[in-house]
Amino acid sequence: MQNVNDSMVRNCAKLLAQVLEFEHPADALLSKFFRENRKLGLKDRNVIAETIYTILRHYIKLTKVVVAKNSFTLIGYTWVKLLGVGRHEIRELRTINLGELDKLPELDMNVVELPAWVIQRLSANLTTDEITELAKAMTKQAPLTLRVNTIKTSRNDVLAAFAEQGIKVKPTLLSPYGVKLNDRAALIKNELFLQGLIEVQDEASQLAGLLLEPKRGDMVVDFCAGSGGKTLLFGMLMKNSGRIYAFDVNERRLGNLTPRLARSGLSNVYPQLIASENDSKLKRLAEKMDRVFVDAPCLGLGTLRRNPDLKFRQNEQGLAEINVKQLDILTAASRLVKPGGVLVYATCSILRAENQDVVENFLSEHAEFEIIEVKQVLKNLDLVLKDQRYLELSPVTHDTDGFFACIMQKSINEPTSL
Numbered sequence: 001m002q003n004v005n006d007s008m009v010r011n012c013a014k015l016l017a018q019v020l021e022f023e024h025p026a027d028a029l030l031s032k033f034f035r036e037n038r039k040l041g042l043k044d045r046n047v048i049a050e051t052i053y054t055i056l057r058h059y060i061k062l063t064k065v066v067v068a069k070n071s072f073t074l075i076g077y078t079w080v081k082l083l084g085v086g087r088h089e090i091r092e093l094r095t096i097n098l099g100e101l102d103k104l105p106e107l108d109m110n111v112v113e114l115p116a117w118v119i120q121r122l123s124a125n126l127t128t129d130e131i132t133e134l135a136k137a138m139t140k141q142a143p144l145t146l147r148v149n150t151i152k153t154s155r156n157d158v159l160a161a162f163a164e165q166g167i168k169v170k171p172t173l174l175s176p177y178g179v180k181l182n183d184r185a186a187l188i189k190n191e192l193f194l195q196g197l198i199e200v201q202d203e204a205s206q207l208a209g210l211l212l213e214p215k216r217g218d219m220v221v222d223f224c225a226g227s228g229g230k231t232l233l234f235g236m237l238m239k240n241s242g243r244i245y246a247f248d249v250n251e252r253r254l255g256n257l258t259p260r261l262a263r264s265g266l267s268n269v270y271p272q273l274i275a276s277e278n279d280s281k282l283k284r285l286a287e288k289m290d291r292v293f294v295d296a297p298c299l300g301l302g303t304l305r306r307n308p309d310l311k312f313r314q315n316e317q318g319l320a321e322i323n324v325k326q327l328d329i330l331t332a333a334s335r336l337v338k339p340g341g342v343l344v345y346a347t348c349s350i351l352r353a354e355n356q357d358v359v360e361n362f363l364s365e366h367a368e369f370e371i372i373e374v375k376q377v378l379k380n381l382d383l384v385l386k387d388q389r390y391l392e393l394s395p396v397t398h399d400t401d402g403f404f405a406c407i408m409q410k411s412i413n414e415p416t417s418l
Contacts, residue, residue: 001050001083002043009095011037011044012051013071019052019309020068026056026309051075054082056308057139061111065104072096073104081107113139113308117316118301121351130396134350137395138402142305144181145172147201147229151236151265155179161192174381174398175206177233196263201229204302204393204403208346209233209293211377211391211407218242218290223333225271226250228257230293235266245285246271277332289336291344296326298347298354302402305395319353326358334366340412343369346391346405355404356390363408372407 015033019026030052034045055062055078066074076096079085090098112119112135122131148155155171158179162169167185172178179198187193187200209230214220214237222231225246234244246269248254257271274281299314299322300307330345337343345362347354363369373388384397391405 001079001085002047004047004079004085004089004093006093006095008044008047008051009072009075009093011040012048012075015048015052016055016071016075019056022309022312025307025313026052027307050083051078053141053308054078056312057141058082058107058113059308059312060113061107061109064111065107073100076101077104113311115311118311118351121353125352133396134394134402138304139308140305140395142202142303142395142401143399144184144187144200145202145206146179146181146187146198147175147177147206147233148179149197149199149232149236149264150177151240152195153197158192158197161197165190172203172206174383174400175203175210177236178203178206194263196265199229199232199260199264201233202401202403204348204398204400205229206233207378207381207383207393207400208295208344208391208403208405210237211346211374211405212291212293212342212344213377214238214242214244214291216241219288220244221285221289221292221333221336222246223277223292223294223329223336224248224296225257226253226295228254228260228269228271230295231257231269232260232264232266234293235264235269238268240266240268242268244269247274247279247282249274249276277329282332282336285336287336287338289338289341291342292333292336293344293346294330294333295346296329296354296358298322298326298349299351300348302348302350302393302404305401319351323353323358326354327361330358330362331366334362334369334410337410339410341410342372343408343410344405345408346403348401348403350394350402350404355392355406359390359406359408368411369408370411372409374405374407377407 018029030049066077072095076090087098090096112132114135119131148158159169168182169179172180192198214234216239218238220234225231225248228246231244231246251273254271254273261269299319300310304311334343345359349355371389374391375388386392393400393403
């Protein structure tokens with residue numbers, strides 16, 4: 001942590017008040033705050049961002065000691081207890097009372113940083129110790145993970161190029177295309193990024209994408225493509241052949257795919273904005289697709305290392321609503337799969353209700369699909385899985401986001417009714 005000053009305290013407090021309303025994503029509020037305060041230097045921006053995210057990651061235990069509304073004290077306590085700011089630095093500040101901080105008790109680092117309803121949901125599948133371990137892993141900052149674009153280069157060449165730049169990196173343990181940075185680095189102006197040799201993509205997302213196994217000449221749909229991270233992976237695996245339809249209902253997210261596509265060198269991707277999962281544009285593709293990937297909208301609790309505020313912005317009512325949407329989307333996407341084709345369902349969720357339960361509900365109504373075990377596809381990877389039918393990734397076991405995926409294949413013949 002860099003040296004601190006009173007201006008940093010005041011700016012942190014101003015932004016924190018907005019973030020703790022939990023009405024908008026913290027990253028969006030940070031971006032807006034920095035746009036509105038353009039005179040802030042890089043040092044101040046780094047301190048503010050690190051402070052806000054540290055408070056969010058440890059908010060439950062922090063607010064057992066400090067009242068959240070007492071923002072100056074909360075910031076000072078976080079700096080001293082979690083970010084290594086020296087007491088001599090706090091003593092120089094006018095905004096924070098060191099004597100008040102010294103009277104506060106120590107943090108209980110064993111407090112589980114998850115809401116009670118999430119803990120209750122997880123307890124159906126995990127022991128108390130496993131939940132505690134998962135929650136602790138979620139309080140750590142996620143590493144910056146990249147995917148190498150093998151259309152243009154190799155992982156070894158990218159590793160060598162980073163080494164020449166003095167940026168410490170290492171290959172991912174599981175994904176054959178991943179590179180993990182030891183420290184955060186600004187890559188937006190890096191030539192490797194500008195030339196489309198690398199893309200930011202978590203290792204979990206890369207592994208889930210590999211489950212689709214798209215081949216040269218395939219017809220593929222990325223049903224909830226978003227900004228196209230997996231779309232670009234599919235195009236790379238297909239060696240820029242065949243055709244990929246990238247569908248999404250969000251025009252802004254889909255628009256983010258355009259510059260990424262230009263950098264990638266791919267020409268087999270066709271972004272398509274749709275109104276819903278039942279858009280008429282989809283009807284002409286019914287039973288024509290070799291492979292369909294559904295990265296379904298979810299509560300996103302697998303990404304708490306990156307988005308720690310999510311755990312306070314989600315609730316069980318939202319879970320019930322998203323479950324209906326997930327099943328509807330999976331059902332709509334399944335209509336595009338041709339006989340013998342493959343359907344992959346994925347979420348960045350750690351909740352069974354969004355994962356196995358959705359798959360089981362879908363299969364109970366669609367006997368023409370059956371699960372293909374993950375090991376049959378990722379057989380060359382040393383993956384530790386609790387259940388071979390599903391890809392369940394965790395920051396504890398795999399040092400990735402929490403992620404779920406399931407491969408299903410459609411029968412060549414229509415199922416016979418009993």
